[in-house]
Amino acid sequence: xxxxxxxxxxxxxxxxxxxxxxxxxxxxxxxxxxxxxxxxxxxxxxxxxxxxxxxxxxxxxxxxxxxxxxxxxxxxxxxxxxxxxxxxxxxxxxxxxxxxxxxxxxx
Amino acid sequence: xxxxxxxxxxxxxxxxxxxxxxxxxxxxxxxxxxxxxxxxxxxxxxxxxxxxxxxxxxxxxxxxxxxxxxxxxxxxxxxxxxxxxxxxxxxxxxxxxxxxxxxxxxxxxxxxxxxx
Numbered sequence: 001x002x003x004x005x006x007x008x009x010x011x012x013x014x015x016x017x018x019x020x021x022x023x024x025x026x027x028x029x030x031x032x033x034x035x036x037x038x039x040x041x042x043x044x045x046x047x048x049x050x051x052x053x054x055x056x057x058x059x060x061x062x063x064x065x066x067x068x069x070x071x072x073x074x075x076x077x078x079x080x081x082x083x084x085x086x087x088x089x090x091x092x093x094x095x096x097x098x099x100x101x102x103x104x105x106x107x
Numbered sequence: 108x109x110x111x112x113x114x115x116x117x118x119x120x121x122x123x124x125x126x127x128x129x130x131x132x133x134x135x136x137x138x139x140x141x142x143x144x145x146x147x148x149x150x151x152x153x154x155x156x157x158x159x160x161x162x163x164x165x166x167x168x169x170x171x172x173x174x175x176x177x178x179x180x181x182x183x184x185x186x187x188x189x190x191x192x193x194x195x196x197x198x199x200x201x202x203x204x205x206x207x208x209x210x211x212x213x214x215x216x217x218x219x220x221x222x223x
Contacts, residue, residue: 002148032209043111043198043214044150051209089150093207095140099149 003027006090006098014106019077021101023090026071030092035064035075038087038100047088048075080105109133113199113215121223125187128218131180132201140212141174141184142198150198156182157205189222196220 005024013019023033031052036044050057050064050073057064063076077084082105090098112131120126132139141153155163159176167174171190176182186193196219200212 006149032207034211036212036214041216043200043216044212045214046211049209049211091150091212095152095155095206095212097142097150097152099147 002099003030004090004092004096004098006088006101008101009099010102010104012104012106013080015082016079019075019080019084019103019105021075021077021088021090021103023073023075023098024071025073025092025096027092027096028068028071030096032093033064033066033073034091035062036089036091036097038089044089077103082107111199111201111213111215113197113218115218116216117219117221119221119223120189122190123188124222125185126189126193126220126222128184128197128199128220130182130184130199130215132182132199133213134180136201136203136213138202138205139176139182140200140202141182142200142214144196144198144217153184153197155206162206186220189220191222194220194222 034049035047037047038044048062066073085105087100087102089100114129139156142150153166154174156176174184196217198217200214202210204210
């Protein structure tokens with residue numbers, strides 16, 4: 001059964017606007033979350049992470065928010081750039097992955 | 108650092124044939140993972156090795172699938188006999204520390220398997 005869910009298979013955003021990618025998880029024991037970015041014909045690469053003791057972590061244009069009570073996290077990209085177009089995977093406690101969200105940033 | 112190296116990049120085979128996928132993890136990494144990517148299930152963990160020992164193979168779908176890690180620098184995933192439903196992209200990943208120890212996974216570029 002899928003313990004990490006990304007319910008939006010795809011998302012389109014205009015360049016310069018905010019992209020918000022969402023992720024839900026079911027296991028309250030998960031204590032560390034990561035986001036990976038994947039370009040076509042390449043493997044996923046690590047983007048940003050957050051520990052369950054925090055509710056926000058920021059790295060440049062990328063911010064991850066964690067709501068433990070809702071078992072929900074989100075990735076914000078501001079401002080979005082065409083080079084951000086990729087598939088984004090949410091992962092919990094290292095190796096439980098969601099199904100991915102394909103982000104398209106329109107120039 | 109060459110990263111995680113997988114071979115072949117593409118494999119096309121006929122149903123019933125044996126398929127072997129290969130992986131060279133990053134030197135010094137203690138953990139190795141095999142994943143399968145499908146549209147329905149996303150990245151699905153097949154097996155996890157720590158210090159060359161298989162720790163969790165609960166994701167291996169059937170007895171047709173087997174994985175080995177004879178040393179710290181090499182792992183194989185074998186499917187025998189292969190079936191059309193095995194068609195997917197298979198990724199190998201390694202990490203510096205053990206599972207759940209907060210070290211990101213480093214992925215290879217995957218092997219796209221097509222079974223006709």
